[in-house]
Structure formats: C-alpha cells, structure tokens
Amino acid sequence: MEGGGLPAKHKVWRLEKRPVGLVKEGDLVIHEEPLPQLTADDQFLVKNIYISIDPTQRIWMTDKEQYLPPVAIGEAMRSGTLGVVVKSNTSAYQVGDLVAGLGSMQEYSVATPAAGLQKLDKGLIQTAHIPLTAFMNVLGFIGITAYFGLLDVGKPKEGETVVVSAAAGATGSLVGQIAKAKGCRVVGLAGSADKCRLLTEELGFDAAINYKTENVEESIKRHCPKGVDVYFDNVGGDILNILVSAMNLYGRIVVCGIISQYNNEGQSSLTTLRDYEKVLLRRLRVEGFIVLDYFPRAAEAIGALAGWFAEGKVKNRVHVVKGLENGLKAINMLFAGENNGRLLVQVADEPAL
C-alpha cells in the first residue's frame, strides 16, 4: 500500500566520529539522502514524528563495553522514535499505524516486524485524550524504566524514604512521582532552583536539593531524618558516594545511569563506589538494571502508569525541540541539563487522528 506524497530525499544524522567529551559537530553529521526504499516482502516505511534524546545515546556513541552493539561509524544514530507507517509490504503493519520503539535519528526509516516497534492504540489515544508524546515518556521506555527500576529493583515500602538524582530528568521525575503514589517520602536532587521548585511545587516531591549550590551531605541529612532506604541513582560520581553513607540498614541502591561520567573519556577512576565497607556493614544491595530486560513485562508497567496518568498522579512533562536539524543541539542541551522534561525532537507534524 502506498502512503502517497513521499519526498525523494530525507535527512539522517550519522555518527562519523566517536566523540571525546561532549558531542561536537563532526561527531554527528546530518546528511540529505535519497528516501530509503522497501526491497523485501516484510518491510514497511515509517515517517518519524518524534525522536527522543537520551543520556544512553552517549554510551552507544562509544565502542566501550555496553548493553547493545555500539553504533558503527557511518551508521544512522540510534534513538527512540515514534512515527506513522506510510508504506507497507506486510499486513502486520498498515499505513496509518502509529508505531514507537528503537529507531534512529532520521526522517524516514525502513523497518521489519523483527524491529519490535509497538503499535499504539489509536482508539485509546482518542477516548482517553492521551498526547502522543506520552508514548515517548510516561507510557514508553521512560515509564517502564522508572516503574521497574523503582518497584522491582528498589522495592520501596510505604513510609520509606526514596532519594532520586537527576530528579527533574525524564526518568527521575517519574521515579519520584511513582514513589509518592506508593506512599514514600521522596527527596530529589537537581541542578537549578527552577528544577527544585518544579519538583516540590508541581510534582509532589517532599523536598528537593540543588546539588550545585547546597552541601548535599547536610541537605540529605536534613531532608531525610530517618535515613535513606532507596537511592535511585541516575548519576554516579560524588553524589553516589554521599548517598552510600546516608543509606539505612538494608538500603537499596538502584543503578540506572551514570550520567555524570558519560562524557569523561578515560577517567574511569571517577566511576567508583567508595566506602564499599558500608555495603557490608549496612547490608546494602547495589543493583544495576537495564530497561531492555523488562520489555517482556512492559504491559504491567504501562497499565499501572496509564492509571496514574489518568488520575493525575504522574504528569507527562516533555520539552519539544522542533526540527531534526536541531538533533545535535538537543543532545548537548541534555548534558547541560537545560531541558525541562523529557527531551524530544519533533521531526514532523502529528497526524490528525
């Protein structure tokens, strides 16, 4: 089936050099290229509407050990995507279907069913008034990450104290909201007064700490008078090490990300957990997790999150940058902490539903 009106060319961000430190022009380069063509029976063509900008992309740009194959030099840069099927050779995906999953930073992509793109429920979107961006955030990878990372790995109990770093970020802000929905005391760490206000005034956090201006150790003590039971770590580095010493007996540290270190090439000494003896003495559990492992259970998370979203307990905060050509700029906004909410690049207008 033919979607009609397709351009002859489109734009693609390709990885041309492995970045050292921050991602610079020349590391990622945008190209205008011929529109990809369907060449096999099971293929379909997706027109991307949104692509997501994630800290983990910085890992994919390296050739260090990681949890997915590195993006090869010359390859289109991998990213989360949400798009609409505009041409299809397979009945499994039909023109007009909305699909979300792992794609890359380009206007159009050829996919097969094996790519595992999830079809979105248009009926639900219309009746429940769910914004499309929610599927790139609360009801997407981010939601699944926050849900299982906090509940399955962190296992907070009602009344316990949960601390989350990068708390104004996409995952962190959701972790805090879920922890509140579960009856925990929630303290967030963020890098500006505005972000801290957002956490306490809009997202229901009990307290927020500006790690750039406050003494984190003292602020944690003040805001966590009963100690810390779960630390959801998005950053690693010094903040991790302060938290290790603030944990209660049987505390859990959920290792979700180490954003403080992603641009520190070769300084692996920075990714250390000091005071390892506290892991012993306080019987801490320090556990890493990657959302991919939880994809088989995604429906459980999405179901719970959709409920909380409908009740207003979790908010869909997105920061949309328009235009694929701003992809590199958006990546650097993320590492500078300049985004407010889940950072998306809008590649095309949303379709009428």
Added chain:
Amino acid sequence: MEGGGLPAKHKVWRLEKRPVGLVKEGDLVIHEEPLPQLTADDQFLVKNIYISIDPTQRIWMTDKEQYLPPVAIGEAMRSGTLGVVVKSNTSAYQVGDLVAGLGSMQEYSVATPAAGLQKLDKGLIQTAHIPLTAFMNVLGFIGITAYFGLLDVGKPKEGETVVVSAAAGATGSLVGQIAKAKGCRVVGLAGSADKCRLLTEELGFDAAINYKTENVEESIKRHCPKGVDVYFDNVGGDILNILVSAMNLYGRIVVCGIISQYNNEGQSSLTTLRDYEKVLLRRLRVEGFIVLDYFPRAAEAIGALAGWFAEGKVKNRVHVVKGLENGLKAINMLFAGENNGRLLVQVADEPAL
C-alpha cells in the same frame, strides 16, 4: 548447683588500646583475675573450652561504624565461644550443658539466658560422632554464614561458576564445598601453593588460584571460561575489582568480608569498588550481609550442613592452638594467613561425654 573444683582465679584477654594496623602486645592484654561470681537468679557460669579467632574481631576492636557495639576499652575481648556450664542459678541451663555462642576471650564467663547461648545436643554428638569443634565451624556461625551468604544472597544455579576469595579460610572453604554440593563450578583464591592444593585435592574445588604468585585476571579467565556468576567476597581490595570485570550478566557479588582492609587504618580509599559502570551494564547485584540477620533461620542451615557433613560433602577443618595465653598470637596468625582451617584457641580440655 555447684560444678565443684572451681579455681579462685582465671585469665581474661582485655582490649586496652585500639590497635593501629596489626594487633600488637599492649592492645590486647591478658590478666589473671578473680573468678567471676554468680550474683543474680538467672545467671550461670560457663567454663570455656574453645574460643574462635575471626577477622571480624578486628572490626570490633575499632570504634568505627560497625554492626555490633565496639568492644569498649578495658572490656574482655568478644569472641565466639564453646563451653560447658559449671554452675547455674537457672533451670534453663544446667551444669554439664554444652553451650556455644558469642562470649569473650576468657576462661570462665557469667552468662544469662538473654545471651542466647545455644545448647548443643549431646545425644546427637555421641550417636553421630560429631566433633565438638564442628559447632565452632561447619555447624556454627561459620556454617550459617557460608550457607545463607552463598545460597540466599548469591543464589547460584546448578552449572554456574562460583568464585570465592580467602577460599582456604573457614568461611571460604565451606562456601566452596556447599557450591560443589549444589553442582556449581568452583574456583578458589588463596595465598599459598599448599592452600591451593588443599582446595583442589581435598575440598573438591575445580581450580585454585594463588593470588600472591599468579596474575589473577588471567587465571580467572582461564579457570572460568564461561565467566563468573557468583563472587563470594571475603577480601575486598584489588581482587574485588578484578572480579567486577569478570562477572557475567546478572552476576551476584556477595559482600561477606573485607579482610584485606581491616588492618588499613585510615586508608578508606582502598575500600572502593571501581568500574561501578559494570554494575549497570552487566546488571550486577552487589549485596552485603551479616550472619546475625540469619540467626532466626539458623536451624535450616544447620540441618542441611549436618546432612552434608554426614555424607562427607563438607569437611570440618580446624586449626587448634592450645592455651588461652596464645590468643594474641592466634589473631596475628589469622591475618598472616598462617592457619589451615578454622582457627580455634583451646582453653580447656574437652569434657568426657
């Protein structure tokens, strides 16, 4: 009831100075003192037969954060003990009862039921020919530590690879034997060729690595061709950090002890876990545990261990030093790694049963 023939005086090791580095004369001092007297209705007098020498005693000698109150200056040095009741004001403990638990390094001690000393089953000891020392080793704290640390925290599956450090030590050797009983590949790290031979030739380990003479990183790769699923860490330090990089996806690091650091006052930078990012990328679980938390489930461990002991699957290896006056010498033997098996100081002859 009176046990008869009690001396007027006895010997006691007291902590007189907090050691810096290795424990030296003057830190622990042996005194001859009047025999302690029963002064309350619920008291009984224990004549100690064995006291155990444990790495954790070095922690108790400090006033750093720890899992039990530090031993106070002037106090009798805490230790594991096995003894016989020689005088009692309470029907809960009768003269002739054999008792084991936490006591101190002295010939006689006054205890109450609240001290939680376990009464040993003399009938079982006689019919099953269980040596008394087994209750200070395989069927005591050590056994409970190895059993729950490996099985409850490490959760090895049949066919997985388990690595244990300080593998010729009391806990490590037992961990390896239990892992073999559970069908795992077991590799031990020890500090001499003799200890390595013991592991492979007598205790059934699949391989042993002499960490003092071998390149541990290469030896781990050679002996663990499928990677490491469980690392039972008794030592911390450099070996921990080599193992972090050898762990498989979803690997578990059981934090049982950090003996390499116990004599390193003030060098807390040594107790670091480097390559924290591997905890994330490989979804590792790093979990500390202290045997005290498992005391309520002790019977489960002792039951299983008694079965394996009867079948010859776990051996009761003890290294007995005679004479309470050799207590300090024994402590330094332990940290020099000079003992072969569970290190006990024999304070008095075993009673006829």
